[in-house]
Amino acid sequence: MILKNKYPICEFDTSKNPIIHPTNFCHKSLPEKCVITFFRKELDQFVVENNLPVIGYLNSEVFDIPVYEYVYGADRLCITMAFCGGPGAAVTLEELHAMGCKKFIICGGAGALTKDTKVGEIIIPISAIRDEGTSYHYLEPSREIECHKETVEIVVSCLKQMGIPFTTGKTWTSDAIYRETLDMIELRRNEGCITVEMEAAAFFAVSQYYNIPLAQLLYAGDDVSGEVWDSRNWNMQKNIRYNLISSAIEVVKRL
Numbered sequence: 001m002i003l004k005n006k007y008p009i010c011e012f013d014t015s016k017n018p019i020i021h022p023t024n025f026c027h028k029s030l031p032e033k034c035v036i037t038f039f040r041k042e043l044d045q046f047v048v049e050n051n052l053p054v055i056g057y058l059n060s061e062v063f064d065i066p067v068y069e070y071v072y073g074a075d076r077l078c079i080t081m082a083f084c085g086g087p088g089a090a091v092t093l094e095e096l097h098a099m100g101c102k103k104f105i106i107c108g109g110a111g112a113l114t115k116d117t118k119v120g121e122i123i124i125p126i127s128a129i130r131d132e133g134t135s136y137h138y139l140e141p142s143r144e145i146e147c148h149k150e151t152v153e154i155v156v157s158c159l160k161q162m163g164i165p166f167t168t169g170k171t172w173t174s175d176a177i178y179r180e181t182l183d184m185i186e187l188r189r190n191e192g193c194i195t196v197e198m199e200a201a202a203f204f205a206v207s208q209y210y211n212i213p214l215a216q217l218l219y220a221g222d223d224v225s226g227e228v229w230d231s232r233n234w235n236m237q238k239n240i241r242y243n244l245i246s247s248a249i250e251v252v253k254r255l
């Protein structure tokens with residue numbers, strides 16, 4: 001049943017029968033536990049240091065993203081990457097799910113909306129403002145979406161056990177990094193958002209649609225809380241990014 005709306009992005013079809021499903025061409029073989037990261041260089045380093053084999057690919061016209069296997073004790077998990085933005089996030093999650101992955105921890109970076117947030121602070125988003133398009137294809141329109149509660153609880157307790165400080169909060173998921181204006185930043189901050197990024201709402205929507213356990217670890221990167229952008233060298237924070245990948249692996253093991 002199609003729910004009509006004035007705006008196409010808010011028109012929603014309740015049908016769960018799309019004409020193309022990733023199981024049409026993705027076949028099950030991957031481990032159940034999966035880490036998705038956006039940190040290519042740090043993942044490359046982790047792969048070399050731990051001698052991780054490639055066990056699959058996420059294929060696209062632009063680039064085939066390798067999926068690596070990480071064996072621990074008698075168990076195994078996989079680690080891979082996603083393209084930037086909502087559609088990239090949703091396609092990645094759909095295809096990994098179709099290939100057998102059932103539980104996900106995602107690690108990425110985000111802009112900080114509040115002044116006192118230090119670069120490298122870890123944020124566990126418990127909800128996201130749906131200021132992107134992808135989530136509207138999975139769920140009826142709403143202002144916000146929640147992350148998978150039980151998985152968030154596990155992540156919170158794991159980080160506590162591991163002695164890693166973190167904050168929980170709301171993130172603003174946007175489709176347009178170059179349209180973060182001062183007024184829009186203030187509006188989102190007043191709505192309670194502490195970070196801005198481009199994937200959380202899409203990940204949460206696909207997770208909710210299929211009931212996939214999933215949570216995200218973000219680190220506070222650049223500072224967008226002032227009058228002028230402060231990059232804080234956010235995409236060169238090698239140690240922070242490498243450590244976040246390691247933490248994501250530790251957490252996914254416990255799901």
Ligand SMILES: O=P(O)(O)O[C@H]1O[C@H](CO)[C@@H](O)[C@H]1O
Binds near residue numbers: 084108
């Ligand atoms: O550093 P990552 O995790 O890619 O995160 C942020 O950076 C990208 C934009 O530059 C978007 O993907 C956004 O979510």
Ligand SMILES: O=c1cc[nH]c(=O)[nH]1
Binds near residue numbers: 109112221224
């Ligand atoms: O989407 C993003 C990611 C990092 N920093 C931003 O300001 N926006």
